[in-house]
Amino acid sequence: MQRTRQWAVAAGLAMMLGLLGACRTSFSPKVYLTRGVIQEIDPNQQTVRIKHEEIPGYMAAMTMPFSVKSANELVGFKPGDVVTFEMVVTSKDGWIRRLERRGETTVDPVPSPREGFRRVREVEPLEVGDLMPDYSFTNELGRRINFATYQGQTLALTFIFTRCPFPDFCPRVTRNFGETIKALKAGTGGKTDFHFFSITIDPEHDTPDRLKKHALMQRYSSKSWSFLTGAQIDIDAITEQFGLGFAYRAGTFDHTLRTVVIDEKGVIRQIFIGNTWTSQELAIEMKKASER
Secondary structure, rough: OHHHHHHHHHHHHHHHHHHHHHHHOOOOEEEEEEEEEEEEEEEOOOOEEEOOOOOEEEEOOOEEEEEEOOOOHHOOOOEEEEEEEEEEEEEOOOEEEEEEEEEEEEOOOOOOOOOOOOOOOOOOOOOOOOOOOOEEEOOOOOOOHHHHHHOOOOOEEEOOOOOOOOOOOOOHHHHHHHHHHHHHHHHOOOOOOOOEEEEEEOOOOOOHHHHHHHHHOOOOOOOOOEEEOOOOHHHHHHHHHHOOEEEEEEOOOOOOOEEEEOOOOEEEEEEEEEEOHHHHHHHHHHHHHHHH
């Protein structure tokens, strides 16, 4: 009996250790060794923009900014350097490390939304204080919507594409939207006098059905958050108005980021550039816009 009890305790401990090991493994960072060309370096922000190769099973070839843990890791590098590096990815964060120079080449020009030949609309740049023009898009439910329909609510819009897996870029923006919505609902007793829009810049791939699947992964509510696609000519126009550049060329997606806050009268109140803003900052700007 004593031996059976000891065996049971030992088995229980082994099971617990196995579960702990499994939990530890599930939260371990993933590391991908990849190769690319440095396009731009910003040591003050500890970021480097790299055009990198496809990472099979994880990410298509893209051009995007990566953070490093120390600006010293960028010393000695310059645009045009061909480098290998390790991409470290966790559930909510990502960075690169161990850059090694392998050669040099030319740097790609800044991405343009009018790469190649396609029809475009003549549009003017938009700034804080301007009236937001009306656009017509299709949401994740397959319904046509217009911004004008939401006048009287405070709005936030940003630009994403669902094939972007790196946690610091589109996933961070999407995660921040979700956290901001929760914070606003908690602060208003559940009222939804606001609406959020995530607009794809990859309409060929991001159909309403794919956007709906992506939205459901965020545990979203269509009452407060819409995922939009539309005609390329309209996506070109709205991104150009906010100074967002993107291009899809030679299998590489290259884009920047913009997030916009619009008040109840349709006036633009804030434009966040890049991905460094937080959900707390966005919530504050949304509240300010609703009080004007």
